[in-house]
């Protein structure tokens with residue numbers, strides 16, 4: 437739901453009449469627009485100014501602007517927000533315009549941009565425009581390039597979006613706490629030339645930020661001093677299955693822009709496709725310097741922009757390859773129980789705690805379908821139900837859902853992929869056939885000849901006799 441609030445309280449009006457905004461000749465603050473939900477919004481078709489092909493912010497939205505004498509004016513408010521991390525869990529974060537992350541800002545190379553930043557946090561803040569070329573005094577480093585923005589005040593940033601690319605914004609004031617609380621957003625500058633040879637048009641252009649939170653089960657506010665052991669690894673402050681799918685038509689060119697504002701690197705991995713890294717927050721990569729990948733590591737404070745051709749229909753996983761980052765609210769103090777016989781101890785504990793479940797003796801998969809009661813406001817480590825059963829993943833995971841014949845601009849989740857008959861991995865129930873030996877089939881085998889045999893072929897035993 438979009439809620440429109442008029443900022444002109446009496447205090448605001450008084451500030452306007454004598455405050456900073458007069459210095460830039462602005463007669464009024466642009467209307468403040470906020471959103472409170474986490475549904476992915478359709479791309480914001482540019483209502484005025486120069487046209488471009490807009491992005492889709494995963495579980496987010498793009499901030500509308502107004503044109504004022506040729507300047508694109510935005511109004512950002514830094515404020516406490518409630519963010520649903522996934523159905524069943526909410527977090528009390530700090531963010532912008534009703535959400536964490538804040539709305540995406542989309543402009544065109546060469547646009548003059550004026551951003552009004554109102555601080556409704558209980559403490560001072562600033563915004564740093566990560567990756568932009570701008571006048572030093574607009575760079576947002578509290579104490580160095582500007583005073584802090586005190587609670588209740590509005591400051592104005594103004595600069596020309598000089599170069600196209602994918603950028604971020606975040607505070608440079610009490611930043612460990614403010615970023616651990618979720619204060620960040622994305623900034624896309626589209627190329628002035630729609631036929632820019634290094635920035636090709638994409639049919640689907642997605643963007644999201646990587647962030648991490650440490651929220652104890654049963655509580656709502658992140659522990660802001662955590663350095664590495666976060667328990668919620670998020671894209672746009674959401675975890676799977678709360679992260680929406682990225683939808684594309686078969687044959688579409690997909691661009692995905694990702695920025696990392698966590699405390700560690702994230703190797704992002706795609707299934708069934710290859711992609712090319714076409715840009716960073718430093719700008720587009722020259723074509724001769726690009727190479728194919730299926731995983732791209734995104735370092736802290738970096739942006740990576742990848743492009744791929746949707747070559748095959750399906751529900752293709754796209755995820756961080758650090759396996760701990762596709763888990764939700766996990767404790768790192770849990771002992772490894774693989775191979776441990778817990779039967780005796782379970783009997784003893786169950787006499788004291790009837791709900792007790794011994795877990796992990798044969799691995800961790802029993803967590804996937806776990807029905808153990810959870811404390812309030814947390815998520816199972818692995819969650820989600822797919823067409824073939826429970827999904828053993830959470831955290832930084834989404835699906836790229838590729839379908840034939842999707843209309844341009846159709847971003848509705850198409851549901852689960854209907855696999856053509858005979859195209860799904862299946863159980864083998866037949867007999868095992870012995871492999872021929874080198875003596876029996878000398879022309880086919882490359883095994884060592886008898887006498888220097890190093891490989892023993894088990895015959896007829898199946899897989900029971902290791």
Ligand SMILES: [Cu+2]
Nearest residue numbers: 702756758761
């Ligand atoms: Cu990761």
